[in-house]
Ligand SMILES: C[S@@+](CC[C@H](N)C(=O)[O-])C[C@H]1O[C@@H](n2cnc3c(N)ncnc32)[C@H](O)[C@@H]1O
């Protein structure tokens with residue numbers, strides 16, 4: 001039976017952070033209720049007994065604004081309509097200040113076994129600049145509660161290259177994160193997203209972007225610190241202890257099938273890329289799918305290359321195109337350029353595998369363009 005990951009989008013946040021362009025907004029109890037009912041209908045209508053669901057990911061937004069009983073309702077609908085593997089990885093994203101011990105125990109009880117908490121920084125001043133609604137103390141308190149509630153698979157998200165952020169402050173945050181000892185760390189470079197307060201402030205000259213060379217130094221020194229403390233980098237921005245790689249997110253980089261449910265979510269299933277509507281009114285009327293695109297063979301090949309290259313293990317050319325020779329035949333027009341990257345140390349080649357080097361990560365977009 002084919003495996004499937006299920007992503008469920010919860011588009012609610014207490015307040016938008018200054019950098020974030022993810023689809024989310026404020027909620028009230030009435031809207032929350034309607035949304036949960038609409039998701040349950042979507043689950044029923046898109047149910048498929050031909051798959052074995054081995055990962056479920058509640059992402060946001062802030063899924064932890066939903067009570068365990070509400071997440072449980074959605075999860076029950078999934079388990080009653082799909083075949084869910086008994087050891088499925090089930091993740092919930094959570095913001096500090098939304099958690100307490102009863103809630104955390106409740107999540108554990110309904111089967112959530114992985115918690116992903118957005119920390120971003122352990123510097124009070126940077127949290128303020130980012131527009132976060134929590135303090136450093138909130139992170140420590142709720143992380144500790146999560147351990148007490150029995151979570152033994154926790155991810156913490158960190159963002160670097162935040163304006164005004166100093167290199168020393170970042171290293172201090174990472175050192176404290178390592179002391180907290182989570183199983184997984186996501187370490188993201190700040191992306192300047194159109195429509196966010198940060199974007200406007202950069203445009204108006206009220207905030208200065210961290211220069212590229214500083215961003216890269218923060219990435220490489222931060223990575224080294226994590227790696228020397230037993231966190232292996234398995235993807236450009238993701239680090240974990242042995243055996244704690246996020247099985248759900250790996251599906252995106254492995255071109256495995258996943259079904260996205262909820263407002264604005266995306267799916268890759270049965271050779272199709274599907275996109276759900278971003279319009280809450282349409283969604284609540286159960287008109288959820290807005291785009292449907294059948295991947296061509298070329299789409300599948302190029303996407304497998306550039307998502308796969310994000311992984312530390314890189315890609316197997318023969319897995320993608322049958323044999324290494326066929327891979328080079330397929331990319332014969334870009335072969336010289338690809339070999340230039342290999343000879344200049346941006347890509348490494350190891351028999352059947354192509355891997356981005358540390359230097360290559362810094363210009364990954366340029367390299368990936370060869371495979372489009
Ligand atoms: C979908 S968000 C949900 C997390 C949760 N709502 C929170 O903020 O605690 C997942 C993560 O994406 C990252 N993120 C969001 N916007 C970003 C941006 N513009 N640049 C880099 N990372 C970003 C943050 O680290 C965030 O924790």
Ligand code: SF4
Pocket residue numbers: 012013015016017020021022024060061062095118
């Ligand atoms: S970072 Fe998290 S809390 Fe902040 S706006 Fe984005 S989804 Fe909401």
